[in-house]
Amino acid sequence: MKLEVTSHEMVRIIAVPEARIDAAGALRFKEAMRAATTDGPDHVVLDLGQVRFVDSSGLGAIVAAMKQMGAGRRLDLAGLTPDVAKVFRLTRMDTVFVIHEDAEAPLRHATG
Amino acid sequence: MAEAFHRRIAADGMAVRALLAEIRGWLCLQGLDDAACGKIEIALAEALNNVVEHASLDSKDEIALDMTLAPDGIGVELRDRGAPLPGLTPPRGDPPTLTGDRDNLPEGGFGWFLIRTLTTDLHYARTDGKNHLSLRFAPESKA
Numbered sequence: 001m002k003l004e005v006t007s008h009e010m011v012r013i014i015a016v017p018e019a020r021i022d023a024a025g026a027l028r029f030k031e032a033m034r035a036a037t038t039d040g041p042d043h044v045v046l047d048l049g050q051v052r053f054v055d056s057s058g059l060g061a062i063v064a065a066m067k068q069m070g071a072g073r074r075l076d077l078a079g080l081t082p083d084v085a086k087v088f089r090l091t092r093m094d095t096v097f098v099i100h101e102d103a104e105a106p107l108r109h110a111t112g
Numbered sequence: 113m114a115e116a117f118h119r120r121i122a123a124d125g126m127a128v129r130a131l132l133a134e135i136r137g138w139l140c141l142q143g144l145d146d147a148a149c150g151k152i153e154i155a156l157a158e159a160l161n162n163v164v165e166h167a168s169l170d171s172k173d174e175i176a177l178d179m180t181l182a183p184d185g186i187g188v189e190l191r192d193r194g195a196p197l198p199g200l201t202p203p204r205g206d207p208p209t210l211t212g213d214r215d216n217l218p219e220g221g222f223g224w225f226l227i228r229t230l231t232t233d234l235h236y237a238r239t240d241g242k243n244h245l246s247l248r249f250a251p252e253s254k255a
Contacts, residue, residue, distance in 0.1 A: 020129065022125070022129060022157065022161075023125050023128070023157075023161040023164070023165065024125030024126050024128070024129050053132075053153065053154075053157075055154065055157040055158060055161060056158055056161075056220065056221075056222035056223045056226060057161065057220070059222060060218075060219035060220045060222070061219075063217050063218070063219050064219045066214065066217075067214060067215060067217065067219075071214075082146060082147070082150060083146075083150035083153065083154065086147075086150055086151070086154065087154060087226070090225075090226060090229055090230075091207070091208055091222050091225070091226070092207065092208070092210055093208075093210070095210065096210055096217060
């Protein structure tokens, strides 16, 4: 899975240019996230604005992506579409992550 | 009047992905709104992935899906010849535990919780060497 990485001074934004993070792609997503977060800022925002659907395997892979970043680093989420937001809300994983309306929000916050 | 949808697919993740897309399109065509379509797609993704991941099937084995849309709700029947559910009972599907530190957050175990949360009724039977899972969804207001 190819991820789109944009690094700013304090924040790295990683966009997922795919419609789904599901059981068939969860492992590739987790490995791509590992490669995209080995270096760079401690604060990473995962932009899910193009992702229409996440199943429980995809959700698990997002949690794993946060855990593999290591202590002291932070993974936020941005741009949750309705079905993706529903999975996070039902599993209460929306209480675990900081969720931004869009990927630009944390940048506005950082500079404002 | 009831509308029906029937498919048999190979028991693998890519076939599940394609089937879910097709179901989404069919439900949309029947006039269900996005929220109702999403609810059904999430529950069926979990049920189908469970079969692919836990029923020890070969990729040449099939999963059969029958879906019926009627005024009193949406019914889905899934059948496969894979391994039976442990204890011949669908798991209770307790909500995931999110307390404790980050390293202990669960990376799985959400599937049956989501299925049970999104359905109004769920029934499992093992007959003639087949798993038979019935899921029901409440009738939805159309878009």
